[in-house]
Amino acid sequence: MPASARRVLALTAPGLAILLLLAGCTATPDPAETRESSALPSATPSGPDVARVAGYDVGDFPPVPLFALPDLSLLDTSASAFTIATGEEFTAVPGVSVQPAHCDGAGVPSGQGTAYLYGDGSGNYVGPDGTVQNFGDGSGISVIDGVTIQNFGDGSGTYTNGTVTIQNFGDGVGNYTDGSLTVQIFGDGSGNFTDGSTTIQNFGDGIGNYTDGDVRIQNFGDGSGTYTDGTVTIQNYGDGTGIVNGVPIEVEPIAPVPELGVFPPIAALAPLSSCGTTITFRDGVLFDFGSSDIRPDATATLATVARVLSDAGVTDAQVSGHTDAIGSDSANQALSESRAAAVVDALSGQVDTRLTAEGFGESRPVAANEIDGVDNPAGRQLNRRVEIFIPTAP
Known part of the structure; x- marks a missing residue:
């Protein structure tokens, strides 16, 4: 008898990659190997009269899926919005304006916008696409092309573009939502996932629930659990016994739901550095x-x-x-x-x-x-x- 199947489902959303791992349960015994159990009637686990979940052996069913952390690259890469290079003040020249230069990562002046340096590592930039504020203590705010980023300098921060919102609390806790998809990570191994009709609850202690339309999976963390899809109903008691649509069977206990990861902290912003000065006529x-x-x-x-x-x-x-x-x-x-x-x-x-x-x-x-x-x-x-x-x- 082959081992239970492993299914991998990939769900994607703007700025987010969710990986659902449906790990198979422990393989059920080969019917060729005779087992005696006084607790069960003479039901044949693999018999044609016992219902089963498609792709699984009698009594087996998919576990509560895992989901990966949201993709934080939106917050990571957007930190470049705070990289404003400014220069020292120049002696005022009649008829011209003198401002610190706004440069790209290679130190090349962009020629766009106005940057201000306040001497303590803080500064502002106002350009055609938006504004950036760096407070010099690792924190800052940018509003560029409708995207608002807040970095609080302590590993926490937020990102929103009107559709996608990411909240990172810096202590392993975080939230992601894009209007249809919602992910919550609580930092203690637990979390929630909702995408339309699909809902996953992971309690971080081996217990979890999964619901998608008519399909409902419950894992009680002690080897027991239930499955129903409107046609097949399975109860696994965690002691080697179970019931499929009212028929007693032999079935292995199910593994507990693994813990989830945490939100990694966001790097603090570096104080503003100087790349030069621009004199404008x-x-x-x-x-x-x-x-x-x-x-x-x-x-x-x-x-x-x-x-x-x-x-x-x-x-x-x-x-x-x-x-x-x-x-x-x-x-x-x-x-x-x-x-x-x-x-x-x-x-x-x-x-x-x-x-x-x-x-x-x-x-x-x-x-x-x-x-x-x-x-x-x-x-x-x-x-x-x-x-x-x-x-x-x-």
């Missing part, structure tokens, strides 16, 4: 509309910037040009490159700083050029700019 400060010729009245402003670069001993800086979205991509790209090159030419004779020029056209807006399909002149004005990025000294 807003629209109209250096150039007339559509032109790459530096305005005569901008000469004094560039001279002031040159003195600041020299006084600060800046060895390298990157000049980038940016446009709004009016006109063709190719025309905007050419204009942005020409403007960046014009600034480099104007400063090169005044500083020892190694300057490089690059144009990004309309690809790095800091504000919306349109809102709900309607032109946004104020946003376009912010997007027309030239920036000088001064990386933090190694």
